[in-house]
Amino acid sequence: MKYIEEFQDPELAGKLLDDIHATVTRPWALMEVCGGQTHSIIRHGIDQLLPEELELIHGPGCPVCVTPLELIDKALEIASRPGVIFCSFGDMLRVPGTGRDLFQVRAEGGDVRVVYSPLDALALARENPDREVVFFGIGFETTAPPNAMAVHLAAREGLRNFSLLVSHVRVPPAIEAIMNAPHCRVRAFLAAGHVCSVMGTEEYPELAERHRVPIVVTGFEPLDILEGVRRAVRQLEAGRATVENAYQRAVVPQGNPAARAMLAEVFTTTDRGWRGIGVIPDSGWRLAPRFEEFDAEHRFSVEGITTREPAACRSGEVLQGLLKPHECEAFGTTCTPRTPLGATMVSSEGACAAYYLYRRLGGTTTAPLEASTVD
Numbered sequence: 001m002k003y004i005e006e007f008q009d010p011e012l013a014g015k016l017l018d019d020i021h022a023t024v025t026r027p028w029a030l031m032e033v034c035g036g037q038t039h040s041i042i043r044h045g046i047d048q049l050l051p052e053e054l055e056l057i058h059g060p061g062c063p064v065c066v067t068p069l070e071l072i073d074k075a076l077e078i079a080s081r082p083g084v085i086f087c088s089f090g091d092m093l094r095v096p097g098t099g100r101d102l103f104q105v106r107a108e109g110g111d112v113r114v115v116y117s118p119l120d121a122l123a124l125a126r127e128n129p130d131r132e133v134v135f136f137g138i139g140f141e142t143t144a145p146p147n148a149m150a151v152h153l154a155a156r157e158g159l160r161n162f163s164l165l166v167s168h169v170r171v172p173p174a175i176e177a178i179m180n181a182p183h184c185r186v187r188a189f190l191a192a193g194h195v196c197s198v199m200g201t202e203e204y205p206e207l208a209e210r211h212r213v214p215i216v217v218t219g220f221e222p223l224d225i226l227e228g229v230r231r232a233v234r235q236l237e238a239g240r241a242t243v244e245n246a247y248q249r250a251v252v253p254q255g256n257p258a259a260r261a262m263l264a265e266v267f268t269t270t271d272r273g274w275r276g277i278g279v280i281p282d283s284g285w286r287l288a289p290r291f292e293e294f295d296a297e298h299r300f301s302v303e304g305i306t307t308r309e310p311a312a313c314r315s316g317e318v319l320q321g322l323l324k325p326h327e328c329e330a331f332g333t334t335c336t337p338r339t340p341l342g343a344t345m346v347s348s349e350g351a352c353a354a355y356y357l358y359r360r361l362g363g364t365t366t367a368p369l370e371a372s373t374v375d
């Protein structure tokens, strides 16, 4: 198959669904790790076409959603400082910190800019040698390599007015934490295909074996997701727990060696807090000692931050798959994409935004609502 539409073919989807229905004999809960997969599932109503014994639990794979409040407050503090050009992807501007967001900092005179690549921020640093340019580097293994590259280039060029506010997280430790949680209901994972296209699949067999949990590397189109589900339930029903790659058009076992080498050079792994979940050991990256001078937290000494999550927001439970978004009392009332209380309603990959956008109000999926508000 060559084109994206072919991965949405209703006839092939019907055949995969028939196979899934014929395979499932008892209840299973599967977790799709990535927020992009969650949006695809809700957008196409895939969960509503599956056997009722199958439950899809939405995982914590939305980078904006899991960025800790403390780091957002640090971003707000740095962006407010005179002489700083603070650069970020668009989604982050609307994520509420304790009391305000980056849009408000901009309204109050802060120089906050939306960029499309860390290299845009690097160009700003070259053009403005008398200003401090900070890039808010968030995300999983997918966005970490270009951010590592930006720091690498800054070091090579001697651009001392560039720094990175780092909030990078890693998927395998999150899977470990989910499986170790006492309330865990997950019996199989649909792993994030784009993460594996960078990191490969070598970290997963040990996890699958130790936790007796099938892990199927899965893409993002409807047929990708149905194939991931089909392979996962076949393993579950057969009592197997191995790693399968259902996204071979993008993923090879060793991943992308150049990207991995860049990550290994610039970053080192560290414990990291996940918003709504807490600290997961070894689940993030920070700059390696050699590149520490480019660490914005270091450079701006942002300390003494006191955070306060909105009491009504239950995004921590949503991110752990303990609560569906429409089960939150604030959903669609005090919390909408225009007035988000939590990051899961802001991000284009957030589960709350997906449920709101596709009118998943506890009933059926219908036409998108306010499609532009979460773009």
Ligand code: SF4
Pocket (backbone or CB within 6 Å): 312, 313, 314, 315, 316, 318, 325, 328, 329, 330, 331, 332, 335, 336, 340, 341, 342, 343, 344, 345, 352
């Ligand atoms: S609907 Fe809003 S308040 Fe409720 S969990 Fe989602 S983001 Fe938080």
